[in-house]
Amino acid sequence: MFKIMLFTIVISTSQAYAMYSGEMAEIGIFKQGKPIKLSIEETIPDSPNREKAINLLKSTRLELVKTNESSSSQSASKADVGYNFPNLAPWDLLITKFIKDKYESSNLRPNLGDWGCGHGIFSRHAVISGANPYVIELHKAAAEEANKNIFGAKGYLPDGVDIKNLYKAFHGSVTCPQKNFMDRKNAINVSFNVLHHLNPSDGDLLLKNMFENTVSGGITVVVCDTPFGSPVAADYYNQSLSMKLKYPGFGVYNSSKIAFKDNLDKKYTALQSIHRPSNEEIQTLKTGQAHNGTYPKNQHLDDTKTIFVDDLSGKADGNILGELQPYYYQNYHALINKFDYLGLKEIVEAAGFKAVNGWYTDHTIDTLYPYDVETDPKLCRKSKVVLVAQKE
Numbered sequence: 001m002f003k004i005m006l007f008t009i010v011i012s013t014s015q016a017y018a019m020y021s022g023e024m025a026e027i028g029i030f031k032q033g034k035p036i037k038l039s040i041e042e043t044i045p046d047s048p049n050r051e052k053a054i055n056l057l058k059s060t061r062l063e064l065v066k067t068n069e070s071s072s073s074q075s076a077s078k079a080d081v082g083y084n085f086p087n088l089a090p091w092d093l094l095i096t097k098f099i100k101d102k103y104e105s106s107n108l109r110p111n112l113g114d115w116g117c118g119h120g121i122f123s124r125h126a127v128i129s130g131a132n133p134y135v136i137e138l139h140k141a142a143a144e145e146a147n148k149n150i151f152g153a154k155g156y157l158p159d160g161v162d163i164k165n166l167y168k169a170f171h172g173s174v175t176c177p178q179k180n181f182m183d184r185k186n187a188i189n190v191s192f193n194v195l196h197h198l199n200p201s202d203g204d205l206l207l208k209n210m211f212e213n214t215v216s217g218g219i220t221v222v223v224c225d226t227p228f229g230s231p232v233a234a235d236y237y238n239q240s241l242s243m244k245l246k247y248p249g250f251g252v253y254n255s256s257k258i259a260f261k262d263n264l265d266k267k268y269t270a271l272q273s274i275h276r277p278s279n280e281e282i283q284t285l286k287t288g289q290a291h292n293g294t295y296p297k298n299q300h301l302d303d304t305k306t307i308f309v310d311d312l313s314g315k316a317d318g319n320i321l322g323e324l325q326p327y328y329y330q331n332y333h334a335l336i337n338k339f340d341y342l343g344l345k346e347i348v349e350a351a352g353f354k355a356v357n358g359w360y361t362d363h364t365i366d367t368l369y370p371y372d373v374e375t376d377p378k379l380c381r382k383s384k385v386v387l388v389a390q391k392e
């Protein structure tokens with residue numbers, strides 16, 4: 001008798017979520033035409049654990065999504081798949097504020113899908129803001145980390161809420177998610193910083209699956225790399241656009257990791273060149289993975305090992321950066337697919353969604369700038385594009 005009653009309660013609660021999701025039409029927050037700047041405080045509902053939650057979410061940093069124990073943030077391993085962004089990332093705040101407003105105005109927790117969740121940093125925030133996430137991640141180690149991180153939100157929720165009933169973490173691919181993942185439909189589907197790691201056909205599959213998995217009236221949010229973070233990438237993109245190529249940001253991106261001998265804390269990545277991959281090359285490379293390989297075919301960059309460039313004059317051939325300080329470099333290349341707002345809108349709408357709005361930002365700033373407003377390059381490098389679309 002007890003079991004039957006419990007079952008009935010579970011069903012009626014999930015029906016309530018579904019009804020709520022279907023009716024969600026209030027997307028005004030996304031329609032404003034001015035820059036958006038939010039704080040963690042604006043994303044956390046009132047509860048006795050609110051201050052504790054704010055401190056937790058403020059403390060996270062950009063971290064490498066390591067899929068291999070031996071890799072470190074200094075080295076690009078074949079299996080490493082980019083970075084996990086902190087809770088302060090402006091797209092994270094935009095969506096968790098939306099969740100918090102919905103949750104507080106209805107007292108119902110919207111279903112959310114997090115496609116390519118990395119270590120689950122965003123979904124941990126989303127569950128605290130009031131959503132019930134289902135997350136999916138390709139790399140087992142990262143999926144396990146996500147499971148741990150989201151479960152860890154249990155001490156930051158309102159009293160009496162049991163985290164175990166709020167989320168599920170799946171180890172799988174966004175291109176062919178498990179049935180259990182797909183069967184639960186979501187009012188909010190997000191894919192943050194994943195699309196540029198996929199080849200064009202896999203990117204299209206991701207968006208098709210997200211569309212199928214979104215309730216009518218629900219929203220999808222996609223964040224990915226733009227070509228504007230570096231002049232080399234912007235040139236490549238503009239050239240492809242003028243040649244009317246489909247997926248103009250798709251190419252082999254050849255980069256060097258740079259570290260300075262006298263100050264090892266000062267390090268950065270320099271994009272050296274990009275080339276359009278041949279079909280044979282596409283077969284040998286997997287999109288998104290970093291390879292310590294033989295690209296580019298450049299006389300200065302043909303050493304795959306970290307080497308020391310000892311040229312204080314900055315004039316000799318070996319000094320690729322023109323830097324006066326001695327530095328180390330390590331070459332790697334990755335097959336990447338970048339988008340500007342209009343290119344992203346095109347493929348998201350081809351999957352069936354209707355774009356609501358979009359912004360440019362980068363991961364070092366706290367503001368989203370409307371895609372169609374001129375932005376001071378000193379304020380924003382526009383290395384990330386954020387797009388919100390709706391399933392009508």
Ligand SMILES: C[S@@+](CC[C@H](N)C(=O)[O-])C[C@H]1O[C@@H](n2cnc3c(N)ncnc32)[C@H](O)[C@@H]1O
Pocket residue numbers: 065081082083084085086115116117118119121122136137138139142172173174175191192193194197288
């Ligand atoms: C740059 S990280 C972003 C992580 C997180 N979404 C964020 O924004 O912080 C990209 C993530 O996408 C995952 N990923 C790449 N291809 C995937 C696929 N086909 N299916 C699921 N996850 C994938 C990677 O393993 C990695 O964790």
